[in-house]
Amino acid sequence: MNNQYQAWIGKQSSTKALVTAYQADALTATLDRDDAPYKEGDVIPPGWHLFYIREVVKLRDTAEDGHPKRGDFLPPIDLPRRMWAGTKATYHKPIHVGEHISNVTTIESVTPKVGKTGQLVFLKLKNEISGEDGLATTELQDVVYREEARPGATAPEPPPPPGEAVWKRTIHPSSVLLFRYSALTMNSHRIHYDRTYVTEVEKYPGLLVHGPLTFTLLLDLFRRENSDKILKSFSVRAVSPIYDTHDFMVAGSPNGETGATLWALNHEGRLAMSAEATF
Template sequence: MTLPGLLDIEHLRTWVGKQEVMTDTATAFPVAALSATLDRDDAKPRPGDVLPPLWHWLYFLPLARHSQLGPDGHPQRGGFLPPVPLPRRMWAGGRFNFRKPLHIGEAITRTSTITDVSMKEGRTGRLVFVLVRHEVAGADGVALTEEHDIVYRDAPAAGEASPPPRPAPGGAQWRRDIVPDDVLLFRYSALTFNGHRIHYDRRYVTTAEGYPGLVVHGPLIATLLVDLLRRHTDAPLAAFRFRAVRPIFDIAPFAVCGAPGGDGPDGSKTALWAQDSDGFLCMEAEAVTAPG
């Protein structure tokens, strides 16, 4: 089925089943650097220390040559991910199961598999969804599994209205206010070798993309939500899921919030969310900590 604009979904679906294996070493420097970026007062990381949850995103970084980058700063389409011919690419969400810890200093391997490519017509135009499953293993075998949701969409039409915002939940027991200044976004982009210009190039993001300011990275928001949990409990994280709802821009502070739930046989659940300065929901998440 070929759609207008040369979007051949059947061709894109031939990427389903494609695998990529990457190896790395969980070195200490990016751990110390992310700790500083998140304004944590952690001890200097040492070999053998446990890698905090989601901090595996500091490794297995894409190293496309500069000549292979597209105009938005992303690597050119194709390769492992299908060459979806839609201009906007977003990290829409993810789901994680943590089986055992990773440790600083150990060799780690990530096996990535494209498990689905699908398309639908949304209110704002065409959407293509790519689902990637990652398995990250250390010396003791698979440590975590991750399902990564990527969505590609058309650029908005002139004068197109944004979806109506949803109010954030009430009843937060934990809250941390974040000022997403240029330095925070630059440091996170540098740590994750993310060249996407929407996170650091104000002229590009406001003129080419039409956003009101720099876009706060979805993975950074998810990391801040888990970091909020870590600031209030030492219980190990067993599972985590998040979904992006609304972009956050650097033009105003935002808040990460949490509301612990009850204990169950599978662990304690905590509702987590990020909200903008107007109180609208931007990311929703749930964490499950291991039973005590």
């Protein structure tokens, strides 16, 4: 198959930021944690670089869905629905409050496919986050673009949980939680906060819980239950969407001496996200 997006492969974009205590404290509050306020030199948890290395574009450069317009850094994929599909993260070194960090994002691949729901395009991005002491985190991120939902189409039933939960938390995905997470990540995708848009234009039954928010909640569950462990890697795969219309659960269990399996379940107890951690 001829890939019309070949010219976009290898393109790079870079961002720099200062890691502040204020942003870490705001996320701590949003996650309902009781941690002490962060101070200069404190290590931020793995994965929290996301709240500093943010995609910031001018308002005029956003598309109707709230995402940055395509055709600048991201390829001009002519499919309306964009969804985060998963991340494989490796944590090399800690990041500290007060540190200047940078991120280089590279387009690794753009792959058109045809699935049961119609045309699809899979976009793979590589993020390399560095601190003042060198490479801190490497991420491989998958994004999928889809056609509009077909009238009367039904999604396949998600699979059951992968095992028996040893740790678990119930999450209430209020519109306030979704708004705060959108603000913390500078994510203006309207499917997370604009109920009229998400139900009438993209035809979803409610506001979508951000995939990265569920990822963050799984990371947080691991921290709550394994505070003495140093996380080395965390691989997450989105399985099915979660909406703000019902509570959901994050859960997990140990997997050997140096690993853990975690997952998120929708209100019917079916799998929404799966994750593997090593420490």
